Amino acid sequence: PTSPAIAAEDGTSTASTDSIVDPKVVADRLRAIPTFVIVDKDGVPFMVVGEDAKVTGYFFTTYDEANRILKVARDSVSKNIKEAVFELRLKRKTEKLPPLTAEQERDEVGVNPWVDARISTVPLDFAVTLVTKTEASAKARGRALFKIAPAETDVTDALALDTSGKDELAEGKVPLFYFEDFVTEASSSENEKQSPLYFRKDELINDWKKQNPTSQTVPDIRVSELFVLLTEMLKPGGTDEDLKTLVFVSPKESAKKAAECVKKGGKEVPFLIGKTNIVL
Numbered sequence: 001p002t003s004p005a006i007a008a009e010d011g012t013s014t015a016s017t018d019s020i021v022d023p024k025v026v027a028d029r030l031r032a033i034p035t036f037v038i039v040d041k042d043g044v045p046f047m048v049v050g051e052d053a054k055v056t057g058y059f060f061t062t063y064d065e066a067n068r069i070l071k072v073a074r075d076s077v078s079k080n081i082k083e084a085v086f087e088l089r090l091k092r093k094t095e096k097l098p099p100l101t102a103e104q105e106r107d108e109v110g111v112n113p114w115v116d117a118r119i120s121t122v123p124l125d126f127a128v129t130l131v132t133k134t135e136a137s138a139k140a141r142g143r144a145l146f147k148i149a150p151a152e153t154d155v156t157d158a159l160a161l162d163t164s165g166k167d168e169l170a171e172g173k174v175p176l177f178y179f180e181d182f183v184t185e186a187s188s189s190e191n192e193k194q195s196p197l198y199f200r201k202d203e204l205i206n207d208w209k210k211q212n213p214t215s216q217t218v219p220d221i222r223v224s225e226l227f228v229l230l231t232e233m234l235k236p237g238g239t240d241e242d243l244k245t246l247v248f249v250s251p252k253e254s255a256k257k258a259a260e261c262v263k264k265g266g267k268e269v270p271f272l273i274g275k276t277n278i279v280l
Contacts, residue, residue, distance in 0.1 A: 020238030026230065030125035033199075033250040034258035035059040035148065036066035037127075038073075043269040046117060046277045047144055048073075055144035055278055059127035061174060062201050063200075065151040066119045073279075074114040079154035084109040114186045115278050120270040121258040126247070128230065130273075131172070138163075144220070144271045144276065148226070150199065157201040158223050174226035177204045183245070184211070195245045197224065203252060254260035 038046045058067035114224040134145040158175035176197040196233040198204040
């Protein structure tokens with residue numbers, strides 16, 4: 001299921017006010033989680049054309065995953081350009097044509113659009129809102145859409161814990177790891193306890209062990225999904241009081257990496273709405 005939008009562009013909530021968790025509380029909890037997105041030097045996001053011809057942009061839950069994808073894209077296009085230049089030169093030589101200048105070759109084979117790309121950061125509430133809005137727009141008018149992308153290792157961990165026999169996770173689904181009855185002290189006075197949901201399995205286990213240093217066995221790890229939980233938290237007429245205690249725990253290095261992205265971005269906006277770089 002698709003979650004309701006967390007906030008409209010003017011900052012007002014678009015979720016029902018009779019949801020079990022106040023939409024503003026949900027937005028605040030999501031806002032504490034950095035996500036990472038590939039943009040150009042001006043903050044314009046990159047979007048790719050998939051095999052189904054859909055144009056999609058991604059918010060990554062970890063810096064490392066965004067960096068991995070950027071490197072793969074950059075290296076792949078660079079390799080394709082080198083091969084195209086080689087074939088172009090061979091063809092002209094075979095046809096006894098004079099060699100082209102470097103500028104002419106660039107005009108013929110194109111340039112690597114990923115060369116000037118950088119990794120930027122936006123909070124998870126922003127990402128969730130844009131994902132929700134573009135999904136609704138894409139269904140209605142076939143427009144481009146955004147999705148949140150978990151790290152490959154986190155997807156692997158989630159599938160390993162799945163008992164239904166799934167061998168892949170649908171694109172845009174974000175696994176969250178937790179223990180039943182595992183609570184931590186609230187960081188504010190809004191609740192006496194909080195039930196943490198982790199983007200990384202290992203970090204869940206580590207925090208649990210800190211609270212239970214003498215325990216020899218780790219409880220069964222449970223897996224939920226971000227948008228399923230948001231739907232439950234924000235749906236009208238909800239009655240599950242436990243949803244009020246849910247909090248999200250970002251990967252340990254995310255805050256530091258987000259600060260580095262902001263610093264590297266300088267005075268440029270982190271994400272420019274309304275423009276896109278579409279690549280094949």
